Amino acid sequence: MYPVDLPALDETDLTSASELYLSALESPAHHNNDVFQSSQTSKVVITASNVRRLQLFEDDRADCTLLALHLPDDPTQVVALYLHEQWWDVKDILRTNSKSRSGLLMVQSLMERVIVFLLSQVLERSSEEEALFSPHPRNECCKLLWREGQAVGFYTIKHKGSLCDSWSSQSYLLPVLDTVLVRKSWRRRGFGLQMLQDFCSLFNTETFLGVSAPLSPRMAAVCRRFLQQHEEHQERLYEVEAPGCWSQRRNIWLKLQLGKYSLYVNEKRISASVERNEEDSSQKVQADNSRLKSASLHIDIEDIPPPISSSMEQIKACDSSQGGRSPSSKISETGCDLPAHTDDLNSGPPTRPAKSRNTKQTPTSKLCHSAESGLEKSEAEKTQRSVKRVRRF
Incomplete structure (x- = not known):
């Protein structure tokens, strides 16, 4: 059994269990040198110096924290989380034994939100990189993508009418695809396209849909391929800034046609593009030369007096x-x-x-x-x- 398959926890239980364990670890009477052994790393000694609190949500309400165990010499490399009164390897937290978890499923339990937190804040980054996204609000609408018994990605949604932030009264004027992530080991399998199509299908009665600005090169490439395959969405999908009024919307297909995005492509595609551009330029030069040759030579001369x-x-x-x-x-x-x-x-x-x-x-x-x-x-x-x-x- 994995944490997501165990009985559901609430925020109070998760926070209180974390605080009790940390207090005992920091107590002078604590002399046990607990060790965590994971399949990816060597043994890590559990001490108060390499255990820290992580805030699960981004809002002004009471904190919901969980404990993270990191490498002694690198605080950014988290190897385990304290859940259900024991340490779990971060890779195991992403797994499930439930066969019903397959495809894109709406996030409902607290443990599923912990998985979204792991994907967006802890995994998929090196020691030099910052977190991919800021922490999500506790009521954020999310969908997890499950494949082969593990969570491989997610996307989040800003619903029409939901508040843009916690300090203003502005609300979104259209549904917005806010964040999208696919784990590095699962990329190039069409999951980004699958999530974008699922988002558009989820709001099939809406005239316009948004994607949160700015679009990354990877997301711009996904949008280009999606809109090439689904022409019915070319006039429907917009890059938007909150709250999404018309002055904050830009049609994604139009910007793609104008070359306003930096697209993520592999080296093979880049070289092919360069070759196509060179071929197009050569053909253009030849066409220009042909037009010059075919142009008429028209010379106007001064009046000549009548010849004798x-x-x-x-x-x-x-x-x-x-x-x-x-x-x-x-x-x-x-x-x-x-x-x-x-x-x-x-x-x-x-x-x-x-x-x-x-x-x-x-x-x-x-x-x-x-x-x-x-x-x-x-x-x-x-x-x-x-x-x-x-x-x-």
């Missing part, structure tokens, strides 16, 4: 370099319009507003004029050479 008949061939030469279009298609109010060839385009060229006739002459216009003057000069030189040949004869 002797320079019509030069105008035709310019037209032939632009894809073989007729001269009339190139003469407009804006002068010569030179779009890219059709084999370089994915779509029609963008339109540009007409430029004023008073704009400064562009290099392309100068090129056309220089070509015209060059041809006139060539014809003059040919005539001059012909005259010289006539003179020789």
Whole structure:
């Protein structure tokens, strides 16, 4: 039999038994060197120096204390608790022989609250770490997760309408999932998802549900996976601060999509994410380059005066370099319009507003004029050479 399977204790019995034992241990007449032997540690001598009181609940009412035995050189490492007038290994306190304890069950007895206290305050931390959570109130709504004859996790709830604290009159405006814990040796088995789903199912008539802020990286990862699997809760689940008015709510799914959370993932997932990001970046660069290549080349040139008949061939030469279009298609109010060839385009060229006739002459216009003057000069030189040949004869 384990402590949770023994007859129920009340707070008075637990506290009085602890005080009597501690008084006897501190008495000068006490000479017995009691020793506690656990399966995980060597023998620990029980003295007044390595036994201390632990407050079970967080409130202003009369204290409910129990005794904890810790290692002589490390007060944070608790090895046993004094329950039912004897010392129990902390791992045994988490066990049960009752087959009815399976799955998520509401906490009802004082011994079950001791188990929640052990999980949140004593276990799952090293000597350098602080307690995972502050002590819970004695009336806190909790559910323990039982698997294979032992308690492996729990979650607590702040009910709608319950007081936020003991010193103000503020009450929660919606049900809030306050704390969630799964023992390290039982993680990565989907128990966090199971508890989150159980919480949502417990309040299936509520329009909105809350998760206490701030979300840890592990909890954010659990919420992301849960909301990916249950889209009906994406508009329902909010990260909230007490008491949970609208200015204190933030939609969890929206924050996940915006990348506002630091998610807990293993190294394999991190590297895969980096590879995906690099691949996405490469594809984006290629797409940008493709768009640049397909963009039309649109050059606006100053008005050209009407060409004289002797320079019509030069105008035709310019037209032939632009894809073989007729001269009339190139003469407009804006002068010569030179779009890219059709084999370089994915779509029609963008339109540009007409430029004023008073704009400064562009290099392309100068090129056309220089070509015209060059041809006139060539014809003059040919005539001059012909005259010289006539003179020789």
